[in-house]
Amino acid sequence: MHVLPHLPLLNRLFSPSYRFIALEGLYLQPGREALLPTLLESILAHFQLSSALIQIDSQDPLLPTVTTNMGLFSGFESVNTHVMIKAHGLTPDQLERLQQAPFYCSSFDYT
Numbered sequence: 001m002h003v004l005p006h007l008p009l010l011n012r013l014f015s016p017s018y019r020f021i022a023l024e025g026l027y028l029q030p031g032r033e034a035l036l037p038t039l040l041e042s043i044l045a046h047f048q049l050s051s052a053l054i055q056i057d058s059q060d061p062l063l064p065t066v067t068t069n070m071g072l073f074s075g076f077e078s079v080n081t082h083v084m085i086k087a088h089g090l091t092p093d094q095l096e097r098l099q100q101a102p103f104y105c106s107s108f109d110y111t
Contacts, residue, residue: 020051022107033062055081055105081105 021043028036040052056063058080083103087095 018051019049020053021047021049022053024055024107026054028062053107055107 023040023043026036026039040054044050044052085098090098
């Protein structure tokens, strides 16, 4: 970490003052999934950054479509999210519905 910030090209990725943008709430219109890399490149260019943090459901059937050609370090570190709830006062039916329901995971939770 002491040498890499001084090497050309690598100094953007390995810098003591490393900066990235956290994205959330992205919506992909059906049939336009292939445009995600272009959208992300545009956002990064606008903010003059090289990296972004985004959460994608690992069970989403579109995952292979949207994660192709996303850069050298895409998927470099896998982060799993586990949701825990306090079930006090919930009926078994309510608990079952909660276990099957989708949840929203914010980028703020990871930054």
